[in-house]
Structure formats: structure tokens, C-alpha cells
Amino acid sequence: MKKIYIIVFVLSLSIHTNAQTPAKKQTKSVLILNATAHLGNGQIIENSAIGFKDGKITLVADSKLIKLSKDAYETTIDATGKHVYPGFIAPNSTLGLVEIDAVKSSDDEEEIGSFNPNVRSIIAYDANSKVIETVRPNGILMAQITPRGGRISGTSSIVQLDAWHWQDALIKENDGIHLNFPETFRKSGSWFEPGTIEVNKDYQKQIEELNALFASSKAYNSDSAKERNLVFEAMKGLFDGSQNLFIHSNKERQIIDAVQFAKDNGIKKMIIVGGFEAYKSSDLLQKNNIGVLLKRVHDMPENDDQDIDLPYKTAKLLTDKGIVVGLENSGGKERMQTRNLPFLAGTCAAYGLDKEQALQLITLNTAKLLGIDSICGSLELGKDATLFISEGDALDMRTNKLTNAFIQGRMIDLETHQTQLYNKYKEKYGQK
The missing domain is CATH 3.20.20.140 (Metal-dependent hydrolases)
Incomplete structure (x- = not known):
């Protein structure tokens, strides 16, 4: 009778290899200007000024009603025509x-x-x-x-x-x-x-x-x-x-x-x-x-x-x-x-x-x-600067397109393995 040898190969399965690195703690203050701010408490501010330092919201105002010195915030994001929302909670x-x-x-x-x-x-x-x-x-x-x-x-x-x-x-x-x-x-x-x-x-x-x-x-x-x-x-x-x-x-x-x-x-x-x-x-x-x-x-x-x-x-x-x-x-x-x-x-x-x-x-x-x-839960003074900027209405799947997102003041990476694949094949097949 012939001997039968069964060789079992154990493969190392990497279920999730996340190439992203969590964002570092906020070191520079940020000011978001001219967006429509949806505060999350029922209020809206057109042409808003939303500022945050050290991970906390320090300014929520109408940009037309305030005067800020040039060095009040170290980083300024012009969000004209865009919308700012508090981070959503699941x-x-x-x-x-x-x-x-x-x-x-x-x-x-x-x-x-x-x-x-x-x-x-x-x-x-x-x-x-x-x-x-x-x-x-x-x-x-x-x-x-x-x-x-x-x-x-x-x-x-x-x-x-x-x-x-x-x-x-x-x-x-x-x-x-x-x-x-x-x-x-x-x-x-x-x-x-x-x-x-x-x-x-x-x-x-x-x-x-x-x-x-x-x-x-x-x-x-x-x-x-x-x-x-x-x-x-x-x-x-x-x-x-x-x-x-x-x-x-x-x-x-x-x-x-x-x-x-x-x-x-x-x-x-x-x-x-x-x-x-x-x-x-x-x-x-x-x-x-x-x-x-x-x-x-x-x-x-x-x-x-x-x-x-x-x-x-x-x-x-x-x-x-x-x-x-x-x-x-x-x-x-x-x-x-x-x-x-x-x-x-x-x-x-x-x-x-x-x-x-x-x-x-x-x-x-x-x-x-x-x-x-x-x-x-809302864009209010003293709360965590967990928020994002969208090109349009964030409750509409056609216009919910984030350009920036912050968690506790840290600007996070919005790229995913799905967007990486999209860009990879867009480059390959998008060319005429």
C-alpha cells in the first residue's frame, strides 16, 4: 500500500493591514471661514467663522460680525460655498x-x-x-x-x-x-x-x-x-x-x-x-x-x-x-x-x-x-473640535463630499483602501 502524505500549508492571513497613521495631536490653531455652519443644535450660521485650538472649539461666529487679527489663528481654511458640520455619531x-x-x-x-x-x-x-x-x-x-x-x-x-x-x-x-x-x-x-x-x-x-x-x-x-x-x-x-x-x-x-x-x-x-x-x-x-x-x-x-x-x-x-x-x-x-x-x-x-x-x-x-x-454633538464653544467640511449637503448622498475632517482638532486622513483602488484604476482606464 502506498503511503499518502498530506502537507498542510498554513497561510498567514492579514485581515486588515491599515496603512493609515492616526493624526497627531493638534499643534496649530485652525480657522474655517465663510462656510455655512450647521451647528447641530438647530442653528445655522451663513458665512461662518469656526476656530479651534488644542482640540477645542474657541470661536463660533458670523465672519461678517467679527474682526480677527491676522495672527489670531495659524491656519486658515477658506470654505466659501461649502458646509461645516459636527462629526456624526453612530x-x-x-x-x-x-x-x-x-x-x-x-x-x-x-x-x-x-x-x-x-x-x-x-x-x-x-x-x-x-x-x-x-x-x-x-x-x-x-x-x-x-x-x-x-x-x-x-x-x-x-x-x-x-x-x-x-x-x-x-x-x-x-x-x-x-x-x-x-x-x-x-x-x-x-x-x-x-x-x-x-x-x-x-x-x-x-x-x-x-x-x-x-x-x-x-x-x-x-x-x-x-x-x-x-x-x-x-x-x-x-x-x-x-x-x-x-x-x-x-x-x-x-x-x-x-x-x-x-x-x-x-x-x-x-x-x-x-x-x-x-x-x-x-x-x-x-x-x-x-x-x-x-x-x-x-x-x-x-x-x-x-x-x-x-x-x-x-x-x-x-x-x-x-x-x-x-x-x-x-x-x-x-x-x-x-x-x-x-x-x-x-x-x-x-x-x-x-x-x-x-x-x-x-x-x-x-x-x-x-x-x-x-x-x-454640536459646534459650540469649549466642545471637542470634531467636525468636517463638506462640499454640499451632508445628508444627501449626491453632495456629501468631505474635503476636510477633524477629530479633537486633528486633521485626519480621509483616504481609504477603496479610494486607493478607485484612483489606481481611474488612472489606468481613465486615460484615452
């Missing part, structure tokens, strides 16, 4: 947690188990992800890195998107815990072959499990003499108000029960994530000062009898009720789809909101919901 995102879905070793978005409040997504965040560099050219400069899976997925953190590593990227660490609230009904089948809709017979049991966990955690955190429990310890911020509870829920009954659950357990701050039917519970949400991170609006209604335009109009319905609304983009191909976040806001503008209200959905409103509005 909440409930898995950027940097998964690189290639089909490569298991690059997927670190979910931990095993059902109750994982102690799982910190930030330590798995890869600041050198190739996907991250593709979202910056559309103005997305910050993100909330959020775990997935289980009943309690874990703890999210907020980062800026031009960094060497996760420590370098941090804006706010451990900002909140994410709870996937039980559903009253379950769908069987798949998106291409839907099955029946069935009552969740375990619904009450699942609620009781959550109540027991939160009660035990509250008791643990009020007792100084105890054996250390990392799960309970991670939930302390929910009871003292230093962390948000992000409750992922879409159905009306889910949302109503989630609000009652949070109140019964003494949760100081909660936000609804998803909120497809939040408009049905808008009075309850407004009364309890609960904001909504609205699910991807470029989607179909969940039920056959709903208005086909409902996803586009929901932001308007909630805003009119006085609810703070932001936009999130979780779902299929969500990391690559992050670059479309501005155009979700643009669709909301086409269906009821004015353009500045729509802009707030991905700037100041989101910053408020994440608890970072004191440092970013």
Missing part, C-alpha cells in the same frame, strides 16, 4: 468588533451565556479595522461600540474613529449596559421563508428572571461586606445613575413593559433602542423622559397592515411628541452600512423633519442620549 454599533463575517477569528461581537453585564466591548475593539476607515469619508467620526447576543449583551463604550488602539480611542468608557427585552410573540422561519407567529409562553418567566437578577444586583451593591461578584458589580452604575440602561425593544407591549420594569427596579436612566412601535407609546416615553435610538429607517414595516412609509416617518412622530430621538443602524451588514447613517437622517428630513432637526438625529440628540453632549 450609536449601537459593532464597528471594530467584526472584520470579516466569514472569518470566525475576526468576529468578537458576542459572548457566550445569557447574562453578561460584565462583558466590556471596548477591550475587543480594533481601532485599525479596515471598515472604520470607510465610514469617516461620510462624516461618521464617533461610535458607540456595543456587544450583541444574550439577554444582557454587556457594556458599551464610546470612541472616536482615528486612533492607535482602544485606550487611545476612548471618549467615554462603559457608558451603558444593553438589555434585549423579552418578546411577547416569536416569529418562526426566516426572512425568505417566514413561518408562523407564536405567543412566547416563557415571557413571564423571562421577566421574573430579569427582576431577580436586578434585585440581587441592587442588594449586592448596597452591601459593603460581600464576596466579589463581577456580574452584579458591573451593574452598579444603573442604580446610581452613572450608566444608561439601553433596552432593545420594538413592539408596543415590549416597550410598555420595559418602562415599567426599569421603574420597578430603580433604574435612573434608560433609553429604548430599536423602538419601531415607540410612536404608539410616545406619551409614556415623554412622561418618563425616555429617549429612543430609532432602528434603521431604510427598512420595511414589520407588519403587513402598516404604512409602507412608517419607518421613514417615525422620527417625526416621536419628535413632535417632545421625545429625544437618535438614529442607529444595526441589522444586516451593519458595519459596512454605517457609512449610510447620514442618509438615514436625510430620509427622515424628506418625511417630515426639517433638515436641521434631521441633522440632530445623528449629532446632538445622539450625544444627549449617550451622555456626551457636554463635549461633542
